[in-house]
Amino acid sequence: MKMWERNLIVCWFGMFVTSIGMSQIAPVLPLYIKHLGISNTNLIEQFSGIAFGATFIISAIFSPIWGHAADKFGRKPMLLRASLGMAIVVGSMGFAPNVYVLIGLRLLQGIITGYSTACTTLIATQTDKENAGWALGTLSTSSIAGSLIGPMIGGFIEENFGLKNVFFITGSLLMIAFIATLLFVKESFIGEDKGKLSAKEIWSIVPDKSLTIIMFITSFILALALYSVEPIVTVYVTQLSVNTSHVALLAGMVFSAAGFANIISAPRLGKLSDKIGAHKVILAALILAGVIFIPQAFVKNPWQLMGLRFLLGLAMGGLNPSINTLVKKITPESLTGRVFGFNISAQYLGVFGGSILGGQVAACLGIRYVFFITGALLLMNAIWVYFKVYKKLVLKEDPLGI
Template structure:
């Protein structure tokens, strides 16, 4: 078997354990913040948003540094650093005694994160370009699978064993990811992109056929992460609001957080193949518009079951959006700069993870839970408009080039 195929299988398991580990904690993090002594609605909403977002804010700041190191030392080292570092940081969170300690440890975790984006970049740099769409879609199912199992397992453990026990199990799973990476992934030498590494950011974009479209795709990545992250800080609290008499909020929150992953796992390979036939950009636009409709609908739910059904439908779109963006990034960049482009996209991904929870927490504190869904729908709708404009300009640019060509 070719080495890049072995790496895809190995990285798939590494991404699965990483997605499983991270998603175990997120659904009940607001409940942990409450357990640490934050009780008022406004303070709980804001601290939930801050503890969610600080990890990704730090990640966005340090990501270029890790990217530069990956260019020199290889991406396998970055995968080992991320899995081991996050295992230690999450283990320490189990011993937090107040919300400030949790906040600081979540910030430290941001210094060590980045396993899945680096895994994507490793695969994209090794797989034949004509198969990059299939490879990235296949790899995306690993994280999706982890996100399905993680909240359910985390919610069950939180309700039966206590919130702190989940941190111990999460750290152990990240150690499994570290061992898979250490013994199974072969990089085959340092990445051969030294020439691209000497280019300035301006020169990288000057080498692209559609630089403005690439920036638009970066923004789209940020918005996709934003619309997923904006609900995170208020999900458990909103479910508690919808069903105040329930005594297993953590498990219900975990189930509703995991539901989109089930449908995403179903849709990812199918919509990927559909994109190969009718165009990846068309699939991306259709799923973004579908998301807008669903977020508006979520603002009207009156029970956790209604929210679960709508989030299940949202998962069909989630399964296509990020792989579609990544496929377009590979399509419209050369081998010389693909690594740099993925690095920029990673920073926008982290920014979305910062802005989303802050929007969710802020809107919730000022206007209530339901307005979070409306605000998210409006942001995605604005992104649909800007992406449509950029795709139209690309089409016009192609038509002019065809007219000039003999």
């Protein structure tokens, strides 16, 4: 087995588990906050929103910082730091004496994250060109699937093993990821000292700034689209269900359907992007995803919604690997960690923004408008990509040879 293949296996598991660690708390937060002594319903909802969203906002701030550290000191040290740190912090949440300590630990979790940034950089820089798209596509399934399936796993653990064991079991899995990284990840790293350069000077080294920015914004909209239904999915499933005795389970299945589909399609579409070009896959995936969002507003039962969410996951599976492949090709290797750090920051902001967008649109206009507006954003993004990326790389001579 080649070094990059072994690294890919370990990084996939590690990113899957760390993504679960970021998101598994969503369905159990209100219950745990109530367990910690908060009885007022409004306060429970308020603290739940703060505890869930704060981690992603802080992670968006610190991802580029850890990306910088990965470029300077190596990617494996960052993997070890993030996995061990998250194992300790997530496990400690089970011992939180009150809600303020819990929120503090969630903030600390956001600070020490960076596993995804280091993994993506490691695989992007050490995988041969012929397999880069497939490798990044496979890797991207771990993060998205972990984030989308995490809430369902958290709910399952809570129901079968108890509230505190959600944190203890997840912390144990993160410790396994740390040990696997320590033993099996190998890295050939020669750092370049760019640490003394300012952010402005670093940005001046990036060859194609406009294309890089478009990829960041596309990553943001991708995450926003996937998470825009999170605040409203349980309510929507309740409206669609005749029998409401299994609403929580159905809502979890609906939300996670896109994650399961992503696991299937991302490696294949990543490999396709190696053959026909990442820009073509990005454009097609954006159009298909935008179109698939619209009929979700007209479904008659939860199973139709689940089927459309599955199709959405198949289409969107081509976006993350293709974006990463394109970013890798236009970024100097010495800056890869920082650029991927900014890209992952955009995704974290999209997770937070999607949750806010879905809740606000549903409250002001109605649940069905969440699907209309999210679909419209994806289609507008597709139009932008067509004129600024696709036409540039296909209809004109590309000086970068992408």
